[in-house]
Amino acid sequence: MSGVVEAVAADVHGLAVGDEVFGLLRFPGFRGSAYAQYVAAPASDLAHKPTGIDHVHAAGAPMAALTAWQFLIDVGHDHPSPFQEARHRPVPLDADTTVLVNGAAGGVGHIALQLAKWKGARVVAVASGAHESFLRELGADRFIDYTRSRPEELVHDVDLVLDTVGGPDSRRFLRTLKAGGAQFPVLPGDFDEEETAKAGVTVSSAQVRSSGVQLAELGRLLDAGTVRVAIDSTFALADARAAHERAARGHLQGKIVLTVAR
Numbered sequence: 001m002s003g004v005v006e007a008v009a010a011d012v013h014g015l016a017v018g019d020e021v022f023g024l025l026r027f028p029g030f031r032g033s034a035y036a037q038y039v040a041a042p043a044s045d046l047a048h049k050p051t052g053i054d055h056v057h058a059a060g061a062p063m064a065a066l067t068a069w070q071f072l073i074d075v076g077h078d079h080p081s082p083f084q085e086a087r088h089r090p091v092p093l094d095a096d097t098t099v100l101v102n103g104a105a106g107g108v109g110h111i112a113l114q115l116a117k118w119k120g121a122r123v124v125a126v127a128s129g130a131h132e133s134f135l136r137e138l139g140a141d142r143f144i145d146y147t148r149s150r151p152e153e154l155v156h157d158v159d160l161v162l163d164t165v166g167g168p169d170s171r172r173f174l175r176t177l178k179a180g181g182a183q184f185p186v187l188p189g190d191f192d193e194e195e196t197a198k199a200g201v202t203v204s205s206a207q208v209r210s211s212g213v214q215l216a217e218l219g220r221l222l223d224a225g226t227v228r229v230a231i232d233s234t235f236a237l238a239d240a241r242a243a244h245e246r247a248a249r250g251h252l253q254g255k256i257v258l259t260v261a262r
């Protein structure tokens, strides 16, 4: 969500009535629905909204940007993961690394692509053909339309695959990795430990958590225009059903945002 502070508890410091803030609320507790005109939020889940972007773009940022950040840059917490025992560890990204982002036009994918470019990496973006110019504008060095060719047959020696589609099909990307490479399925898939050990690669996933501290860092990148949030569509809160129908049709380019009257 993104909005304006209406009231603060007595023990809250650093936030005042009238401040513009954005945040992913109480995740993964699932007690923080932001489908509302007013929400109560833990101060630690909030950061000041970047002044250079409006509330719609700021509201689109927290879930996707924190997911991309915690997968690629820094987990930022020690909470156990529901997906694996080992702590997820991002891999260093620089001009010598190649990252393949699958589902690159979606919420998580388009931010992940930009964070990888910010770190200097070469990025291969995989999406359906309609997203090519969008992804090239965001900095993709190579684009593969998965409806026309199979990326796992075209790409080799990748350092990192961030698979935002994930699931059982994710393992097909293992063959694109160089020895020592890593694959991060955002939706955990079906991986055979023997197969990954034999290939000398790491598979790791994580579950995003709310973090006002990380959002403040992301806010600086959003303000500078280093990272931008694309808006697939907006719907009035009363039309939330239509927003879900849009999501269910798939092929999103960026985020869907619900708007509320002020």
Ligand SMILES: NC(=O)c1ccc[n+]([C@@H]2O[C@H](COP(=O)([O-])OP(=O)(O)OC[C@H]3O[C@@H](n4cnc5c(N)ncnc54)[C@H](OP(=O)(O)O)[C@@H]3O)[C@@H](O)[C@H]2O)c1
Pocket: 063, 064, 067, 102, 103, 104, 105, 106, 107, 108, 109, 126, 127, 128, 131, 146, 164, 165, 186, 187, 206, 207, 208, 250, 251, 252, 253, 254
């Ligand atoms: N681990 C976590 O904590 C965490 C956090 C956030 C999200 N997630 C999960 O991560 C997934 C992605 O989330 P999101 O918000 O980024 O979803 P999204 O905005 O719906 O984006 C998904 C993207 O994948 C593309 N796509 C669909 N099928 C594809 C395929 N076979 N190959 C390549 N691209 C394909 C879609 O467009 P095109 O088909 O047109 O290219 C779309 O742009 C969801 O399952 C979500 O639940 C997990």
